[in-house]
Amino acid sequence: MIENSDFETFLYISKNKYQIFVYDKDNLKNLYNEEIENDDEVELNILSKFIDDNVYKIEKMIKDFIRNIIIIIEDDKVLDIGVSLKKKNYEKNIDQKQLENSLVEVKDIFKENYQDLIIMHMIIVEKENRLLLNNSNNNYDYLFLEVNFISISNNFTLNFNKLLENHQIKIKRYMSGGYIKSFFDKESKESMELFVMANKLNDGLNKNEVQLVSKRKENKGFFEKFFQLFS
Structure with a gap:
């Protein structure tokens, strides 16, 4: 068996x-x-x-x-839709919690505007990902994030x-x-x-793809697999 x-x-x-x-x-x-x-x-x-x-x-x-x-x-019928987020960074230094909140915010924007679509893949655009990662160690006035949603x-x-x-x-x-x-x-x-x-x-091969993990599963965070990159 x-x-x-x-x-x-x-x-x-x-x-x-x-x-x-x-x-x-x-x-x-x-x-x-x-x-x-x-x-x-x-x-x-x-x-x-x-x-x-x-x-x-x-x-x-x-x-x-x-x-x-x-x-x-x-x-x-599989669709590619891009969503961008730019917001004021009052804390200057970006920590993991801020990154997680920003990704949740982008996902919520997508779901609010495309309620009839199922998210298949949520992928951070590479050029914006570098900028966001750099923000973790530098002071910037704004946080930039661009995400591509593949959906059906x-x-x-x-x-x-x-x-x-x-x-x-x-x-x-x-x-x-x-x-x-x-x-x-x-x-x-x-x-x-x-x-x-x-x-x-x-299993997480693409480091830029956010793995949508159930909150109820072993009490793991929604974006835990993605944020292993920042540990």
């Missing part, structure tokens, strides 16, 4: 292909990989059957239920939620297939690398 903590299950959805993959996090290898081609459209009946068939096979293989899954979406519409994901609820599977998070593939080397084999790279990014 494979314990839940040993593996991660991914479901890739695009107009051209569906793919489900079980990745062994401890041994860094794939336990299960199945895919079907699609005809340039997300067809829910076909996707539903694909999920039904493969969830049954996976649960039989691991001798346990799949309790959560990460969905990777590659579609032109709630309406687009509703059917995916319903399909997985039939198996009592919770969607752990959504990820962007295009964002994941941007980290590929030119020589990478897409079908073999996609979920390996997705797992690495989910």
Whole structure:
């Protein structure tokens, strides 16, 4: 029997292909990989059957239920939206708490203005990140922060939620297939690398991506993984 903590299950959805993959996090290898081609459209009946068939096979293989899954979406409905923040720095020196509050403020601005969107990735723009880091050791009158949000519409994901609820599977998070593939080397084999790279990014590979961690999980701070950079 494979314990839940040993593996991660991914479901890739695009107009051209569906793919489900079980990745062994401890041994860094794939336990299960199945895919079907699609005809340039997300067809829910076909996707539903694909999920039904493969969830049954996976649960039989691991001798346990799949309790959560990460969905990777590659579609032109995935949006990139930039949000900038500039505010007076009354304290002069920037500490970790101020940085955390500023990131929360940027996220709240995004959620207030785009209430129908799900955040897939929250990424600090590199050039602004350097300036913000430099502020930690210098006196500046203003704090500058620019964040790119990769997101997807709630309406687009509703059917995916319903399909997985039939198996009592919770969607752990959504990820962007295009964002994941941007980290590929030119020589990478897409079908073999996609979920390996997705797992690495989910574990914090990109130091500029803010990992959105539940506050309730082991009493960790919302941005704890990101702020390990400042320790």
